[in-house]
Each structure stands twice: as C-alpha cells, then as structure tokens.
Amino acid sequence: MKKVVLSVVAALALSAAPAFAADMPVKAAPAPAAAPSPWDIAFGSALMNDYVWRGITQSAHNPSVAAYFEPRYNINKDLQLYVGVSGESIKFPNGAAAEIDLYAGVRPTFGPLAFDFGFWYYGYPGGNSTYTTDNFGVAPAISNASFYEVYGKATWTVNDYIAVGGYVQYTPSYLNTGAPGTYFAGTAKLTAPATWLPNGIGAYASGEVGRQLLGTVDFDALVYPIPADLPDYTTWNAGIGFTWKVFTLDLRYSDSDLSKENCFIITGDPHASTGGTISTLNVVGGRSNWCGSTFIAKLSADLTLGSLK
Numbered sequence: 001m002k003k004v005v006l007s008v009v010a011a012l013a014l015s016a017a018p019a020f021a022a023d024m025p026v027k028a029a030p031a032p033a034a035a036p037s038p039w040d041i042a043f044g045s046a047l048m049n050d051y052v053w054r055g056i057t058q059s060a061h062n063p064s065v066a067a068y069f070e071p072r073y074n075i076n077k078d079l080q081l082y083v084g085v086s087g088e089s090i091k092f093p094n095g096a097a098a099e100i101d102l103y104a105g106v107r108p109t110f111g112p113l114a115f116d117f118g119f120w121y122y123g124y125p126g127g128n129s130t131y132t133t134d135n136f137g138v139a140p141a142i143s144n145a146s147f148y149e150v151y152g153k154a155t156w157t158v159n160d161y162i163a164v165g166g167y168v169q170y171t172p173s174y175l176n177t178g179a180p181g182t183y184f185a186g187t188a189k190l191t192a193p194a195t196w197l198p199n200g201i202g203a204y205a206s207g208e209v210g211r212q213l214l215g216t217v218d219f220d221a222l223v224y225p226i227p228a229d230l231p232d233y234t235t236w237n238a239g240i241g242f243t244w245k246v247f248t249l250d251l252r253y254s255d256s257d258l259s260k261e262n263c264f265i266i267t268g269d270p271h272a273s274t275g276g277t278i279s280t281l282n283v284v285g286g287r288s289n290w291c292g293s294t295f296i297a298k299l300s301a302d303l304t305l306g307s308l309k
Contacts, residue, residue, distance in 0.1 A: 036306075042070040042084075044246075046300035051088055054183060054212055055235025055256030056267060057290045058099065060091040066300075080107040082118075093268040094127035094141040105151075116153040120169075122146060133270040136284055141268060145175045155187075163189045178218025179230045185210030200244060207238035214266075217281075228280045231262040239296075246303045255293040263291035 044067070050057055051064035058064070070084035083104040090099045105118020129143040148171060155165035165187045174181035189206040197203055214230035239252030261276040263269070269288035276287040 038074045040072045040074065040304050040306045042068075042072060042302065042304045044068055044300060044302035046298055048296060048298040050294055050296050051090060052237075052254045052294060052296055054210060055233070055237075055254055055258070055291055056263070057294065058088065058090045058092075060269075060271070060290065061294065062091055064089045072304075078109045081105075082107065090124070092124060092127065092145065093131045093270045094124075094129070094143055094145060095131060096124040096127040096145065098126065099124055112157045114155045114157070116155075116167075117151070119148065119150055121148045131268075131270050133272070135272065135274050136286070142176055147171050147173050147176050149181075161191050161193065163191075174214055174230070177230070178216070180215040182213045183210055197242075202243040203240065204243070205238075205240045207236070209236045210234070230266060230281070231258065233258045233262065233291075237296075246301050246307075248298075248300050248302065250296070250298045250300070252296045252298070253293065254296060256291050258291040260287035260289060260292070261285070264288040267291070 046066040047063070048066070049063050050061050051059040051066070066086065066088040068084060068086035070082055072080055072082045074080050084102075086101045086103075088099045088101075090096060100123040101120060102123070103118055103120040105116060107114065107116045109115070124145045127141070127143045127145060129141055131141045149169045150171075151167060151169040153165065153167035155163055157163045166185065167187075168182065168184040170183075171181045173179065185208050187206065187208045189204055192203040194202065211232070211234050213232050216227050216229050218227065233256050235254070235256040237252050237254040239250060241248055241250040243249075258266070260272075261279065261282050264272045264276070264286035265279075265281045267288055267290045269286070269290050272286040272288040274285055274287070276282065276285040278285045
C-alpha cells in the first residue's frame with residue numbers, strides 16, 4: 001500500500017513539473033551591442049609663443065593661436081577618410097593676419113605602417129599689394145599668397161616607444177609666387193614608458209629634418225625684379241613634450257641654414273635690416289631674422305567626440 005501511495009505522489013509531482021516551469025518568468029536574451037559608429041570628429045586648439053612653419057616664422061616671432069575641426073569616417077579599422085579646417089593667427093608682410101586651411105585625405109594602415117595622402121589649401125585672406133617697411137619705405141607685396149599642396153606621409157611604429165617616418169609635399173606655386181616647391185622630411189619620435197612619470201603624465205622626444213626645394217618665380221609676382229630661382233634650404237627641429245589627458249606641452253628648438261639675405265628673399269620681412277649682400281632677388285640687400293634659430297613653446301588640447309562618450 002505504501003508503494004502505491006508513493007507511486008501516485010511521484011506521478012503527480014512529475015505531471016505538475018511542466019506547469020511550474022511554464023509559470024516561471026523567462027529572461028530575454030541580451031540585445032546585441034550596437035556597432036560603433038564609423039563617424040568621429042577630432043578637434044582642438046593651441047597657444048604658442050611663435051608659429052614656425054618649415055623653419056620660418058609665420059607670426060613675425062609673435063605669439064599665435066590655432067584651432068582645428070576634423071570630421072572622420074572609418075571605412076574599417078584600417079582605412080579612414082577625413083576632411084578638416086584649421087586656422088592660425090599670423091603676421092604677413094602683405095597685411096594678412098590669419099591663415100585658414102582646408103584639407104582632405106585618406107589614412108590607410110597596414111599593421112605598424114600608417115600612411116596619409118591628401119590635399120591641403122593654405123588661405124591668407126586680407127592681403128594687399130603693398131606694405132610699409134622699416135628701412136625701404138613702401139615696397140610691393142603679393143596681395144594673395146594663398147596656395148595648395150598635395151602630400152604623402154608614412155609612419156612606422158617600431159614598438160610602443162619608437163616611431164619613425166617621412167613625408168613629401170608638393171605645390172606648383174609656393175606662396176602664389178609661381179615657383180614650384182617640394183618639401184620632404186624625415187621624422188623620429190621616442191615615447192617614454194608610462195611608468196616614468198606619475199599621475200598619468202606622459203613624455204616624449206621628437207625631431208625632424210627637412211629640405212625645401214623651390215623653383216623659378218613668375219615675373220608677374222611683382223615682389224621679384226626678374227624671374228629667378230628662390231633659394232633652397234634645409235630646416236630642422238628637436239624637442240620634448242609632456243602629455244596629460246587631452247593636453248600637450250611641446251618645447252622645441254627650430255632652425256634653418258638660410259642666410260639672412262635669403263630669408264629676406266623668401267619672406268619679404270618688412271622689418272629687415274639693410275647692409276646685406278645684394279643679389280638678383282635681393283636688390284636692396286635686406287637681411288631678415290625670420291628664418292633663424294628660435295625656441296617654441298606650444299600648449300595644445302586635442303580630443304575626439306568618440307573619446308567623450
């Protein structure tokens with residue numbers, strides 16, 4: 001009799017089990033994570049005591065401010081398209097006080113090797129055709145110095161601490177003088193281990209050596225008395241930097257092998273001194289210090305929308 005009772009109880013328990021299971025709440029499967037957006041935007045700003053470009057000051061050795069805005073589209077993790085606009089405060093002989101740049105390109109990456117190919121337009125609005133110098137009175141100037149370049153860059157990240165690279169940029173009319181220009185350079189950067197400094201502060205050392213080749217100016221450029229070749233030159237810079245979160249403090253020495261007379265030929269420095277060697281393109285013997293050695297301190301902030309999420 002006990003066996004019969006136990007069998008009935010067991011049967012009832014087994015028949016009730018599916019009903020209890022059906023009454024229990026069922027957890028929904030987690031929704032798949034949304035794919036990251038291929039779009040991103042990089043932007044930033046900077047303050048520097050001198051805006052130096054390829055060994056030549058663009059701000060007459062005065063402080064300069066800069067900012068940029070760069071939308072990006074990542075086709076995949078190894079291929080990025082981008083466009084951008086940037087601006088810097090300058091002080092040009094023709095009176096232009098701002099540089100407005102427009103650029104676009106593509107950045108393919110193959111493992112540790114990263115490339116960058118693109119187009120860059122340098123705009124200098126507000127220029128006029130004459131300027132007043134300290135020593136030469138009123139002199140002719142190129143009212144519109146705007147020009148464009150195409151470029152290609154490559155960077156090889158050897159490891160977490162060493163990166164080397166090179167790039168070349170070409171324009172058919174350097175500073176709208178009609179002289180073609182080719183600039184090529186080599187770069188190197190050493191990044192300190194993260195444990196070297198406290199509180200998330202990073203450090204690096206970097207340098208660049210470049211060569212600017214310039215061709216024959218147009219007679220119509222006015223600034224030059226006859227068609228002649230602008231001087232080629234070599235420039236270099238070296239410095240150290242410190243990073244913290246989105247901020248970078250870069251301390252750098254820059255110089256070139258341009259003589260003061262050749263510096264005046266390229267820049268038309270309105271504050272140049274007299275008494276230099278007279279040549280075809282420097283009939284007044286002007287001497288400029290806009291291309292000599294200088295120290296640059298730059299504080300910048302760089303971030304992306306993706307990093308803010």
